[in-house]
Amino acid sequence: MKHLRYLNSFLLQYKWRLSIGVIFVIAQNYFRILVPPQFRKALDLASICLQDYKTIEDPEEKAILLRYISLTLWDYAWMVLLFAALMGFFMFLMRKTIIVVSRLIEYDLRKKIFGHYEELDGSFYNRTATGDLMSRITEDVSKVRMYLGPGLLYCINLVTLFILAVTSMYQVNPTLTLYALIPLPILSVSIYYVSSVINKRSTIIQRQLAKLNTIAQEVFSGIRILKSYNKEENFRQFFSDETDVYLENSMSLARVNAFFHPLMILLVSFSVLLVVIVGGQEVAKGNITHGNIAEFIIYVNMLTWPFTAIGWIVSIVQQAEASQARIMEFMNTKPTIVSTVTGALDVQGEVVFDHVHFTYVDSGVKALDDVSFKVKRGENLGIIGRTASGKSTIASLLLRMMDPQEGAILIDGKNIKDLNLSELRKSIGYVPQDSFLFSDTIANNVAFGEDTLEMDKVEFITGKAAVYQDILTLPEKFDTVIGERGVTLSGGQKQRIALSRALIKEPDIIILDDCLSAVDTTTEQTILGYLEEALSHKTSIIITHRIYKHLEFDKVIVLDGGKIIEAGTPDELIDQKGYFYEILTKQLLEESSSV
Numbered sequence: 075m076k077h078l079r080y081l082n083s084f085l086l087q088y089k090w091r092l093s094i095g096v097i098f099v100i101a102q103n104y105f106r107i108l109v110p111p112q113f114r115k116a117l118d119l120a121s122i123c124l125q126d127y128k129t130i131e132d133p134e135e136k137a138i139l140l141r142y143i144s145l146t147l148w149d150y151a152w153m154v155l156l157f158a159a160l161m162g163f164f165m166f167l168m169r170k171t172i173i174v175v176s177r178l179i180e181y182d183l184r185k186k187i188f189g190h191y192e193e194l195d196g197s198f199y200n201r202t203a204t205g206d207l208m209s210r211i212t213e214d215v216s217k218v219r220m221y222l223g224p225g226l227l228y229c230i231n232l233v234t235l236f237i238l239a240v241t242s243m244y245q246v247n248p249t250l251t252l253y254a255l256i257p258l259p260i261l262s263v264s265i266y267y268v269s270s271v272i273n274k275r276s277t278i279i280q281r282q283l284a285k286l287n288t289i290a291q292e293v294f295s296g297i298r299i300l301k302s303y304n305k306e307e308n309f310r311q312f313f314s315d316e317t318d319v320y321l322e323n324s325m326s327l328a329r330v331n332a333f334f335h336p337l338m339i340l341l342v343s344f345s346v347l348l349v350v351i352v353g354g355q356e357v358a359k360g361n362i363t364h365g366n367i368a369e370f371i372i373y374v375n376m377l378t379w380p381f382t383a384i385g386w387i388v389s390i391v392q393q394a395e396a397s398q399a400r401i402m403e404f405m406n407t408k409p410t411i412v413s414t415v416t417g418a419l420d421v422q423g424e425v426v427f428d429h430v431h432f433t434y435v436d437s438g439v440k441a442l443d444d445v446s447f448k449v450k451r452g453e454n455l456g457i458i459g460r461t462a463s464g465k466s467t468i469a470s471l472l473l474r475m476m477d478p479q480e481g482a483i484l485i486d487g488k489n490i491k492d493l494n495l496s497e498l499r500k501s502i503g504y505v506p507q508d509s510f511l512f513s514d515t516i517a518n519n520v521a522f523g524e525d526t527l528e529m530d531k532v533e534f535i536t537g538k539a540a541v542y543q544d545i546l547t548l549p550e551k552f553d554t555v556i557g558e559r560g561v562t563l564s565g566g567q568k569q570r571i572a573l574s575r576a577l578i579k580e581p582d583i584i585i586l587d588d589c590l591s592a593v594d595t596t597t598e599q600t601i602l603g604y605l606e607e608a609l610s611h612k613t614s615i616i617i618t619h620r621i622y623k624h625l626e627f628d629k630v631i632v633l634d635g636g637k638i639i640e641a642g643t644p645d646e647l648i649d650q651k652g653y654f655y656e657i658l659t660k661q662l663l664e665e666s667s668s669v
């Protein structure tokens with residue numbers, strides 16, 4: 075129960091509602107236990123009156139007695155109906171309070187977990203599968219909710235009903251009470267075992283279902299590749315095999331489930347049998363009446379469900395504990411990138427990397443090895459290098475997605491660790507290499523970093539990023555939904571929308587990570603023309619495989635295996651005749667041959 079203790083603070087928030095809920099549970103059970111005595115009274119009345127009836131000779135007196143019996147029985151019937159109605163009313167209120175509290179806590183918990191997930195840094199996401207994150211925030215939270223709602227409710231219900239019913243039973247006859255209760259703990263234990271088996275099998279089924287979902291999702295998102303490689307049959311077979319496993323699991327669950335109800339009824343019948351046998355003897359001894367037997371049978375049936383629920387509650391609590399442990403594992407993961415300061419930040423734009431070393435902890439790859447460079451305010455730095463040489467890592471470090479193990483990154487002379495993190499990120503416009511866009515309208519994607527959506531700004535900036543005309547051809551223009559829920563854009567279109575998203579922020583520092591790789595040369599020229607003008611007063615870091623004729627770099631660094639192998643102005647690098655010179659000449663050759 076160690077992990078479930080975490081939920082106490084959530085429960086405490088709703089303590090008043092819960093207390094009222096408990097009162098409703100008590101009221102509901104109070105009216106419930108008023109019902110069996112009515113049956114006893116009715117039966118006793120009927121049996122006494124019928125004895126009298128046999129001794130009476132006068133037909134008129136007989137008729138009067140029958141009228142009396144029928145009227146009094148009606149009174150009892152109305153009482154039963156009234157108590158049932160009151161019980162139902164309080165049952166409604168009880169569910170409305172306690173189950174609603176569990177839904178509210180589920181809502182709070184899910185929001186808290188989501189908020190915490192968002193705080194966690196890149197390295198956490200590197201080592202954690204998205205599916206795992208999703209299942210903890212959905213399935214595990216639902217299991218915890220089962221404990222907070224039905225689990226807690228049935229527990230309170232069981233305790234109150236047990237106290238009230240057993241007190242009433244004991245007042246009638248202690249011996250009979252004892253006999254009637256004997257089989258009930260056996261019922262709880264058996265139900266506990268059966269529900270543990272059910273839970274185990276359900277978990278296996280859920281896991282298998284998740285697997286089927288993953289397969290289906292991969293197949294559908296990669297359907298083009300699948301078709302072009304003629305792999306439909308292989309995947310159909312694979313899916314069918316996994317579905318067979320699912321079927322087998324479901325069947326084994328169905329078998330246990332089929333066992334559940336007969337077992338319950340068997341054990342309850344055993345209780346009833348004892349009541350009838352022992353009760354019969356007590357009636358013979360004159361200790362109780364016939365009506366008491368009927369009353370007891372109703373009590374036993376009444377206690378059946380709560381006793382069944384004990385087994386069920388125990389297994390719900392166990393599952394909730396396991397789920398909460400999984401949730402806590404992530405909740406206890408602390409973000410390593412935290413902002414220690416608050417307040418506004420006025421960025422001028424000087425960026426310095428001072429002997430930065432960075433190793434990806436999870437893969438052990440040393441991505442940056444003693445990297446030092448300086449970009450003055452308003453300067454334009456080109457970062458060039460082979461694939462996997464550490465270029466994107468520089469961008470991630472500057473955005474403080476992770477911190478370097480050695481060395482420092484300074485902006486305007488201050489270590490970025492000592493700057494307000496959100497202000498730092500606000501001042502940087504970043505176009506990542508994989509131009510990720512949300513399943514939302516184009517306008518919202520462009521204005522993503524803005525507080526409000528200003529259409530004229532969106533239109534202006536998409537024009538500058540040379541994607542405005544493309545957007546106008548789409549069915550709903552700027553309101554077109556893209557991604558999974560809407561239209562698919564070309565690689566180049568996505569890159570230009572991602573570029574617009576960074577530029578609209580008017581950032582002080584801009585980082586473009588290979589963001590024109592899917593754009594044709596003519597469009598590239600248009601964009602570079604604007605960038606040259608827009609970036610003239612800004613610090614810009616441009617990561618690229620190509621050397622742009624239309625964008626003059628103030629400085630260039632060339633990376634190889636995480637080390638800077640060349641650095642200087644483009645002219646200096648041409649003179650050095652190294653990597654920069656090599657790709658420049660290669661590019662010029664390609665361009666001249668293609669003209």
Ligand SMILES: Nc1ncnc2c1ncn2[C@@H]1O[C@H](COP(=O)(O)OP(=O)(O)OP(=O)(O)O)[C@@H](O)[C@H]1O
Pocket residue numbers: 200434436437439440441459460461462463464465466467468507
């Ligand atoms: N999230 C990560 N976890 C572990 N290792 C990583 C991660 N990202 C990158 N690496 C490794 O770090 C090294 C540098 O990667 P980086 O992405 O910085 O290269 P790059 O120069 O941007 O390459 P490209 O031109 O292909 O984009 C690579 O060896 C890569 O495998």
Ligand SMILES: [Mg+2]
Pocket residue numbers: 465466467507587
């Ligand atoms: Mg990269």
